[in-house]
Amino acid sequence: MRILIRVVISAIALWAATAWVDGVDVTEGDGGKRALTLLAVAVIFGVVNAVLKPIIKTLGCAFYVLTLGLIALVVNAALLLLTSWLAEKMELPFHVEWFWPAFWGAIIVGVVSWLLGILIPDGDGDD
Template sequence: MGSFIVRVLINGLALWIASWLLEGLEISSSATEKAAANAGITEGADAAGIVLAYLFIGLIFGVVNAFVRPLVKILSLPVTILTLGLFTIIINAAMLYLTAWLSSFTPVHLTIDSFFWTAILASIIISIISLVAGLIPGARKR
């Protein structure tokens, strides 16, 4: 259970960095903004709401990667072998796009403006950050 929580935190951090670097990737929460405006609180509630929004999208992304990605990787194994593993980037972008679609049914939304460029670049950034964070002792279950 602790390993899953660490993965959600890493996913949230990776999504935050990717959305900071790429203009076409955005996470927004209408419920948090409305609640903060109604309460008259702007600074602390807004920051907490943003952090929770990234963690929520990180949770959705982790669930998608845990359940859908293995099936897609098995089904696309011949194409992945033919492209010498480069098709894995497309699979990662598709998982990010699936996360964006699933988040459209929640109060927190992940929006990607272009599947090809933004999703591909975001998947590369998220993969690199996850790889680096996986090297941290205790972040990976042994």
């Protein structure tokens, strides 16, 4: 159940990025198709983050320390661009134009996910 809640939170965060950032778009479909597209992209984004982010953090540990963690913004943008590329390969109508929309989109996805994670309990019992 926790994974499903996290996927829905990510989909809502991706929707916020498509609403607020020019260059991050769901390129076709009506409301239901867009929602399904965002859910599928949220799953892709979750897998990309789960697989690549720990590897990148381990290999780039010195850059994280040197930049006081600001390199994480660039890494998150790159992971959103990779998610866009994978979504296009899977013929999902999700597209991120280039680096700056990915940068701002990743910030919005991170902030919205964080806020929703605080507001919506995931049932882990750590309260």
